[in-house]
Amino acid sequence: MGYSDDIPKGCGRPAAEPAYTNTTVTIPCHHIRVGDLLILQGRPCQVIRINTSSATGQHRYLGVDLFTKQLHEESSFISNPSPSVVVQTMLGPVFKQYRVLDLNGSTVVAMTETGDVRHSIPVLDQSSLIERLTEAFKTGRGSVRVLVISDGGREMAVDMKIIHGSRL
Template identity: 25%
Template sequence: MTDPDSDFTSGDAGASVTYPMQCSGLRKNGYVVLKGRPCKIVEMSTSKTGKHGHAKVHLVGIDIFTNKKYEDICPSTHNMDVPNIKRNDYQLIGITDGFLSLLLDNGEVREDLRLPDNDLGKEITAKYEAGDEMLVSVLSSMGEECAVAIKGMTK
């Protein structure tokens, strides 16, 4: 048996799921954690310094997994959490009981990712049934994963 602390097969640096960034350093189309959810920033505005000397940043973000809208206000000098986001493309090889069968780079098959129950899920199913080969882009952040896009495979 090997010690789990010395098992380096995953290639993960053991990094935290988020990292801090000063609120004034955040940018539109970047990412931030709002109300505990990883969000893409769609709107930002900064108010002038008030009576107590802090400019405030008003953030509006869309949850990258659920597309729900979240808002928050934070002093520009304070730190906000920014989620670490990984995007991987996998070849789709099947759909079983609402789960995607994806071929990983190392040749293994992964069957634990749910078919999205939105327009993308319908598009994946339709293209798969039509016999199209495609890559599924999977976004993972803060312990969650979701298929977010598809690309046709070039031969």
């Protein structure tokens, strides 16, 4: 019994179009790598494995849900914009950028794009993100920003960047 045994074989989505929303963006499959964030089965996931069918060339992604830690698997969307062109895409999340105001353990207090203050935004527990945030916040060089992913009212900081002087 594998993780994909409950998924019927051949249930790929040829010629299907992804369900676009204002919280997703299409990503060409050739840009996706292990560790990237995708929307799999409607959930924000970090990719842990990529398979390609030798028969069809279709990509299949296995990822871990960022919020529930459950596994999700999904095949790429295939479209044919012209007779000799095949394009494979997946849905990726749209990130919000918040300014870090304070750090509280493994959560951040941040200001949204609209000026609202969000307390206790959890930080992704991988890639030493909390350590990098702490170091950047302590040095005080530039404005520390977190990239936040949202899911059904929940938010999580998944990456960071520092904005220096002239771009504040």
